[in-house]
Amino acid sequence: MDEPRWLDEREQRAWRGYRRMRRLLDLELSRQLMRDAGLSEPDYDVLSDLSETPDQRLRLSELADRMLWSRSRLSHHLSRMHQRDLVTREECPTDGRGSIVVLTPDGRRAIEAAAPGHVAAVRQNLIDLLTPDEVAALDALTHRVIARLTGDRAGT
């Protein structure tokens, strides 16, 4: 770590742009979700992952892994969502320690009500602003970075 390789001007612009976009997009999307559907982004993500599952249910740790959340965070969050009747917990029949997170009817209604507006906002503020090439580039680039960060042993 003698003379660090700083970012050149273009790299710098891209990096700062990425972080600024990230922040602004987050603010906008969470504002939209809360206003139109009364959900936070984390709420939406939980409901969305659950609703895409065959029986609207998942083992807590399975859900935590998919979301890249700690079990603790998920457990706390589920307690809060439980109080609003968006999800329930059931005991796992095959593992006495386990608990299964289940989407409630209210939860299903909430995600179905929220989804169209959310997708529209994602389009309006990101996807529809990109050319098809850019969408493809974003796809490629993000998955390369993901592979790196999840230790997909292959390159370097």
Place this chain on the structure above:
Amino acid sequence: MDEPRWLDEREQRAWRGYRRMRRLLDLELSRQLMRDAGLSEPDYDVLSDLSETPDQRLRLSELADRMLWSRSRLSHHLSRMHQRDLVTREECPTDGRGSIVVLTPDGRRAIEAAAPGHVAAVRQNLIDLLTPDEVAALDALTHRVIARLTGDRAGT
């Protein structure tokens, strides 16, 4: 909002990839910063913005605007950083309400110690994984989205 235009497969992959990359990159960068320099990402951002400034000082609200933070958040965070002697507050000579955030010597040492490792991590996990074209695309695309979200009236 009759029949929403859902994301097609490529768009979906790009969007999910973006979010997953975001999360993984955050985890990695904040882990690295904390481990090697004892700073959180927010700490780093504050110090970094301050250190790029002529006199290592900024009006609180100016700093908040640059960072896209609420004044409240910044005020709380500065109090915490103040306890660690990374920053101080001074009264603003031209505005009796104002307060000026100043980088302390400890703060300067902290950012200078942290920067090389942080930049290296950014390179290693993002920038150096991209082709020059991809860096250019990221630059272009993020700034277009930023323009949209900050209401740069021009298009649509």
Place this chain on the structure above:
DNA sequence: AGCCGATAGATGACATGTCAACAAGAGCGG
């Protein structure tokens, strides 16, 4: 000067996230 709406920043209550510690099973090896 004196009023008044707007702005700067601080603060307290509360929501959310992190971390370390814990209880209860699982599951393997004797």
Place this chain on the structure above:
DNA sequence: CCGCTCTTGTTGACATGTCATCTATCGGCT
């Protein structure tokens, strides 16, 4: 079947972020 260790999920303490509110001041207007 027992004992050991690992995993699962919960919990409480604490760090961080948000929101509403408060005080002091600014700055234009009369």
